[in-house]
Amino acid sequence: MQRIMNNPDDIVDEMLKGFLKAHSDIVEGTENPRVVKAKNIPEGKVGVVTGGGSGHKPAFIGYVGENMCDAAAVGEICSSPTAAAFLDGFKVADQGKGVACLYGNYSGDNMNVKMAVKMAKRQGITVKTVVANDDVASAPKDQREKRRGVAGEVLMWKVGGAKAAKGGSLDEVIAAAQKAIDNTRSVGIGLTPCTLPAVGHPNFEIKDGTMEVGIGHHGEPGIEVCELEDAHHMAKRMVDIVLPDYPFVEGDEVVVLVSGLGATPVMELYVLYDEIDQLLKEKGIKTHKAYVGNYFTSLEMMGATLTIMKLDDELKELIDMPAKSMGLKQ
Amino acid sequence: MQRIMNNPDDIVDEMLKGFLKAHSDIVEGTENPRVVKAKNIPEGKVGVVTGGGSGHKPAFIGYVGENMCDAAAVGEICSSPTAAAFLDGFKVADQGKGVACLYGNYSGDNMNVKMAVKMAKRQGITVKTVVANDDVASAPKDQREKRRGVAGEVLMWKVGGAKAAKGGSLDEVIAAAQKAIDNTRSVGIGLTPCTLPAVGHPNFEIKDGTMEVGIGHHGEPGIEVCELEDAHHMAKRMVDIVLPDYPFVEGDEVVVLVSGLGATPVMELYVLYDEIDQLLKEKGIKTHKAYVGNYFTSLEMMGATLTIMKLDDELKELIDMPAKSMGLKQ
Numbered sequence: 001m002q003r004i005m006n007n008p009d010d011i012v013d014e015m016l017k018g019f020l021k022a023h024s025d026i027v028e029g030t031e032n033p034r035v036v037k038a039k040n041i042p043e044g045k046v047g048v049v050t051g052g053g054s055g056h057k058p059a060f061i062g063y064v065g066e067n068m069c070d071a072a073a074v075g076e077i078c079s080s081p082t083a084a085a086f087l088d089g090f091k092v093a094d095q096g097k098g099v100a101c102l103y104g105n106y107s108g109d110n111m112n113v114k115m116a117v118k119m120a121k122r123q124g125i126t127v128k129t130v131v132a133n134d135d136v137a138s139a140p141k142d143q144r145e146k147r148r149g150v151a152g153e154v155l156m157w158k159v160g161g162a163k164a165a166k167g168g169s170l171d172e173v174i175a176a177a178q179k180a181i182d183n184t185r186s187v188g189i190g191l192t193p194c195t196l197p198a199v200g201h202p203n204f205e206i207k208d209g210t211m212e213v214g215i216g217h218h219g220e221p222g223i224e225v226c227e228l229e230d231a232h233h234m235a236k237r238m239v240d241i242v243l244p245d246y247p248f249v250e251g252d253e254v255v256v257l258v259s260g261l262g263a264t265p266v267m268e269l270y271v272l273y274d275e276i277d278q279l280l281k282e283k284g285i286k287t288h289k290a291y292v293g294n295y296f297t298s299l300e301m302m303g304a305t306l307t308i309m310k311l312d313d314e315l316k317e318l319i320d321m322p323a324k325s326m327g328l329k330q
Numbered sequence: 331m332q333r334i335m336n337n338p339d340d341i342v343d344e345m346l347k348g349f350l351k352a353h354s355d356i357v358e359g360t361e362n363p364r365v366v367k368a369k370n371i372p373e374g375k376v377g378v379v380t381g382g383g384s385g386h387k388p389a390f391i392g393y394v395g396e397n398m399c400d401a402a403a404v405g406e407i408c409s410s411p412t413a414a415a416f417l418d419g420f421k422v423a424d425q426g427k428g429v430a431c432l433y434g435n436y437s438g439d440n441m442n443v444k445m446a447v448k449m450a451k452r453q454g455i456t457v458k459t460v461v462a463n464d465d466v467a468s469a470p471k472d473q474r475e476k477r478r479g480v481a482g483e484v485l486m487w488k489v490g491g492a493k494a495a496k497g498g499s500l501d502e503v504i505a506a507a508q509k510a511i512d513n514t515r516s517v518g519i520g521l522t523p524c525t526l527p528a529v530g531h532p533n534f535e536i537k538d539g540t541m542e543v544g545i546g547h548h549g550e551p552g553i554e555v556c557e558l559e560d561a562h563h564m565a566k567r568m569v570d571i572v573l574p575d576y577p578f579v580e581g582d583e584v585v586v587l588v589s590g591l592g593a594t595p596v597m598e599l600y601v602l603y604d605e606i607d608q609l610l611k612e613k614g615i616k617t618h619k620a621y622v623g624n625y626f627t628s629l630e631m632m633g634a635t636l637t638i639m640k641l642d643d644e645l646k647e648l649i650d651m652p653a654k655s656m657g658l659k660q
Contacts, residue, residue, distance in 0.1 A: 002521035002538065002632050004598035006560045011601060014561070018600030021607050022622040057596040191332035208332065230336045231344070263593030265629045266387035268334035270348030271341060277351050292352040294624070299595045300632070302332050329659040 001200050008197035012054045012076055019061060023326050026065045032088040034081060036061045037071040046164045046173045047071070047093025049101045049127075050157060051081040052109060055196075056217060058327025059296045063154065065325030068161040069102070077196055077299075078218045080108030086116035090127050098126040098170035102160050102177050104149025105133045128170055130177040132156050134186040134307060136245045137214025137223045148216055151259045151296040151307045152184035155319070158328065162318035180315060185248075186307040187241045189234060190215035190222065190261065194299035213237060217261075217298045231268070235275030238306040243283070248310055250284035255309045255319055257291040261301035266293060272304055289319060295327060331530050338527035342384045342406055349391060353656050356395045362418040364411060366391045367401040376494040376503045377401070377423025379431045379457075380487060381411040382439060385526075386547060388657025389626045393484065395655030398491040399432070407526055407629075408548045410438030416446035420457050428456040428500035432490050432507050434479025435463045458500055460507040462486050464516040464637065466575045467544025467553045478546055481589045481626040481637045482514035485649070488658065492648035510645060515578075516637040517571045519564060520545035520552065520591065524629035543567060547591075547628045561598070565605030568636040573613070578638055580614035585639045585649055587621040591631035596623060602634055619649060625657060 005011045013033065020029050020036070028039050041047075051073030052060045060072045070093040073081035081089075090099045101117070103109050110131070117127045132149025139146035160177035168176065190212040193202035204219035206212050211229065214222030229237065248254060258273045260266060273292045280287060288311055296305065311319065323330050335341050343363065350359050350366070358369050371377075381403030382390045390402045400423040403411035411419075420429045431447070433439050440461070447457045462479025469476035490507035498506065520542040523532035534549035536542050541559065544552030559567065578584060588603045590596060603622045610617060618641055626635065641649065653660050 002536075002541075002558065004521070004561050004564060004594060004602050004634060006562055006601070006605075011597065014604050015597040015600040018602070018604035018607070018622065021617075022600065022603055022620045054597060055595065191334070206332075211332075228332065231334050232336055234334060262595060263630050263632075264334060265385065265592060265627070266624075267341065267345040267384060267629075270345040270352065271336070272334050272348070273352055274344050274348035277348070290352045292348065294596075297595070299597075300593050302593075302630070304334060 001195055003197055005197055011197055012074065015054065016074060026324060026326060030088065030092050032085060034074045034085040035071055035088045035092060036064050036074065037092045038064050038066065041070050044095055044097065046097045046168060046170050047095065047099035048161050048164045048173065049089040049093045049099055050103050051086055051089060052104060053078045053080060055299045056297055059153065062327030063157045063325050065323065067165040067321055067323045068325040068328065069157050080106065080112050083112040083115035083119065086113050087119050090116060090120045090125055094125045098128065100160055100164065100170060100173045100177060101127050101129045102156050103131060104153050105131045105147060126170065128174045130156065130174060130181060132181045134181055134184045135216065136185050136187050136241055138216060138220065141245055150186045150188060150217055151257055151305045152181055152186045154257060154295050154328065155184055155255060155307065155309050156181045158323060159315060159318045162321040176314065176318060180309065183315065184307060184309040185242045185245050186305055187238050188215050188305040189213050189238065189303050191264065191302035193219060194262065194301040231271045232275050235272055235279060239276060239279045242306055242308050246310060248285055248308060253286045253288050253311045255289050255311060256287050257295060257307040259293065259295040259305045260297060261303040262294065262297035263300040264302045264304060269293065269304055276306060288316060331525055333527055335527055341527055342404065345384065346404060356654060356656060360418065360422050362415060364404045364415040365401060365418045365422060366394050366404065367422045368394050368396065371400050374425055374427065376427045376498060376500050377425065377429035378491050378494045378503065379419040379423045379429055380433050381416055381419060382434060383408045383410060385629045386627055389483065392657030393487045393655050395653065397495040397651055397653045398655040398658065399487050410436065410442050413442040413445035413449065416443050417449050420446060420450045420455050424455045428458065430490055430494065430500060430503045430507060431457050431459045432486050433461065434483050435461045435477060456500065458504045460486065460504060460511060462511045464511055464514045465546065466515050466517050466571055468546060471575055480516045480518060480547055481587055481635045482511055482516045484587060484625050484658065485514055485585060485637065485639050486511045488653060489645060489648045492651040506644065506648060510639065513645065514637060514639040515572045515575050516635055517568050518545050518635040519543050519568065519633050521632035522593065523549060524592065524631040561601045562605050565602055565609060569606060569609045572636055572638050576640060578615055578640055583616045583618050583641045585619050585641060586617050587625060587637040589623065589625040589635045590627060591633040592624065592627035593630040594632045594634060599623065599634055606636060618646060
């Protein structure tokens, strides 16, 4: 295991120290060392909070900033933050207008957010939630409530953060973020596994010459293991999974997000995006904006995810707003 | 080899197509498919051009944009762009005020830039050059002209691009960029090799449990192969190589850039940066600004580089100017 670390038990705390120093113009620490908040949160707005396990950089703390999330709760690697961390995130983000907690559909996160929301209520803080479930491959369409949240969360945070920055009420922020994720579908293809620093060996396997379609960000099994394909066929496979599920159809205007899983060279993501763009054009789907890069990773996994969000006028305006966070600046 | 590509011979062209589509608000193509230019170059300024082999994303095309480079010539993977590509880069960037070509010290680039400068002269375009040589480990200090350019180039482009954007003359842009690189020192530590897509297997080796100190971006041999160390000792080793060479001393104000080599998880870069920051503080060196992330990579190599630049008032102003490129937005 060729890693840059000290004691693996300290990697999250040490990472946070470096992160806060490097981005002191955007973020700052709080009394809870596992809660990161945005610097200079504008007064009187609805709070936007997220949180999740570590190892997915820029997610989750990389999306705290101007017009994005106000705070993030930080968990161990691939493990939910505690309820206490979510609660403290709510507290630093709340300004009496309530808090929108926008997070991904994982059992640990669900449980801890639920507890934190109850504790917040007892302290007079209203928290409403949106649970991202954009990963098409993780459950059939009629069981959408079982689907995981993946890179579509980035678009949910962008939309929710922008709506709150524009002065939206808690219900308006929740409605915009819910619409964002309802309009969003994702799929991932894994090419290599990753190794948790404290474990020292991969906890799942992807054989050389194969790829796992629909893999989750923690190596959750996909829907198919098949021979490694070229970029054209990989793109086609991803598009053919994502488009029919929503469904995205001719005339739709969309945002496309292609994220690497960590170790895949960024040049390959552009090759994949070029193929995806051609396929969308052939189907008469118009790309309003594209994000290509490492937006939601899994340590040093190789592979990529495709996320597509259908726009309406409101979503387009919110997506186009400026943003300043480590993971997304525009 | 678990890669996302079609025919490896086409990977650079296909990557460029995807890159131009994804960042059409920042860059655009030119008549030469191997030259990328900034969109909306302000009128009447000195041109700033760079270029280099592919596989180092965001370098080189990722640093074309507002207040950064105006154009970049694109080579095959780990191979210099042609003289014709550099020349066409000069042509699209020239507005009669001359062109500053800011590039790295590699034999292919030196040869092709030299030819392109001569050809440009015959066409009435004045081009002056700065050759980055910030990699301390690549030659002794008394042979600085032999040293390679590595991640310090990012700071050279930032400074040169900002000086040109402020209306600096060609000589002023060249002087600022030269000062930037003269004030900059870097070192890299490699943890795993990378594989050229057209080759299919690593062309050098780094054994598990070891690390190569001073390795180049193309696997050029370093100064020492030793046992893999923890982040603290790795940081100390890097700082001990970089600081004495300039030398950076107590009271200096610096920019610190920690770049991953590609596949090292970004969280580990923050762990490394935290250690580096503590060491600099102990020595009384003040960090004005830090960049931590994948700024100059080598496909899927694991490892990191440390770059330190000493600031004066001019460099500080130029570093702090806004910038908008795929690789650097501030």
